[in-house]
Amino acid sequence: MITHSSQIKNFTIIGSGTLGARIGLRAALSGFKVVLYDIHESSFTRAKKDFQRIKILLNRKGELSPERFDELTESIIYTTDINLACRNTDFISESVLEDVQLKKEVWKKIGDLAPAHSILTTNTSYLLPSWFAKESGASERFCAFHFHDVFTARVVDIMPHPGTDPEIIEVLRDVGKQLHQIPVVIKKETQGYIFNKMFGSILMTAGSMWANGIASVEDIDRSWMGNYGMRIGPFGMMDEVGIDTVFHVAKGMDVNTDPVFVKKIEEMINNGSLGIKTGKGFYNYPHPQYKNANFLS
Template sequence: MEPDQVKQAVVVGAGIMGHGIAQVLAQAGIEVGLVDLHQSCLDHALNLIRGNLQTLSEHGRVAASAIPDILARVHPSTELAAAAQGAEFAVEAVVEVPQAKKEVFQQLEAACAPTTIIASNTSSLDVFSLAEIAHPERLVVAHWFAPPHIIPLVEVVPGPRTAPEVVRATAGLMTRLGKRPVVLRQFVPSFIVNRIQSAIFMAVSQILQNGWASIEDIDLAVKASLGIRLPIVGVV
């Protein structure tokens, strides 16, 4: 798969992450099948996308005239097999329940061409161990952050059998979408950001448990220092 040639994708799961991922793909000119078990969830997702685009338009990030075409590229469906037909890139964005993800991987493999990349949006699960698919070389993690139409980072994580070209193509597609991909060299639980966030949480918990500072002062300490400095100086 060449990132600049992707014309069709499918996103399974129309919740907090799925609707935003579908929106970003549609903004890049890609036709997107957005799948959910419930029509009510799909209706809500389309309303959220419409609202997101309107807000972006009000801030000059999306032309108002482009909104109808973007919305027209999102194709809601309760039928995964039909929505996945012809997709070159598939995104699993269902709840963090292993069995649910396992079933989606199996359905995507049955519905998609052998060359279709299957990208999981899991934030920590070892999907490579739980996925029972015939072509594990095409399974990769592409972990977005909420709200996905705003936050630029996407963590791209290979499994032990993920093909190098799948990692390259996934990172390339994220760049095409206007995202900032980072590629891990191997799977580790929680990846990069959630590991760092967990370390911060542990430090904050220690300060609170020992009564060294109040919640308000801890928040202020981070927001008025690290929150400003980190985007400039980084952590290394």
């Protein structure tokens, strides 16, 4: 079993959606040899487009030249062959859809294929690692390792399940740092991680005030923006993450969810008001009121 991050050379991503692909890219930029696996070839086309955007971003930030970016990423392997993806790996990061049954099936497969020394991680947002540990066939090497955005929000959550070998946690902390993330450790399994719980509680509190007619969307956002010195308030943020996602967060939270708010966002979803992605949510896009220069005056 891998007990030090220096033993990790080969890095495998299972599920190359936006976040999965970005984790793989970040690993390649940190010097790991990376294999991106997905069931759909089209994921790779999308991933490569996203990588070009990040290349520009990193160059603009002065973090990495386009030449060095190309050099570090040219050896990334893109494959729809899970055998190839898992055969010779030291570290697996799984980012398939948040579907319990699907993840169980995927981990059963990975468990059969992955080398006996490899570290196995899931990037799930709201599910618990213990739900899949048994399927992986290697509970002691299995842990949640959860990213937020990789290139802008830089936190990685390390959440072991009761059977995770404590040595793995230190390895993951090191790997997190090598991936230019801020590692935080969740000592006990809990749905939603640290930031998501706090972020969710603001959204639910804001949503409940609005749904109960205590204040308008605009005044609640003004209050947050004006006192907290931020350029966006909770309703602007909900439009950004998507009202459908907010709905799932609300349903998944164990406290602090107001059924009056849940009912209201369910109506919004039925009306196609999903936020920025449909042009309409709590605000209208592409020019939401809260971005007006005089919104706070």
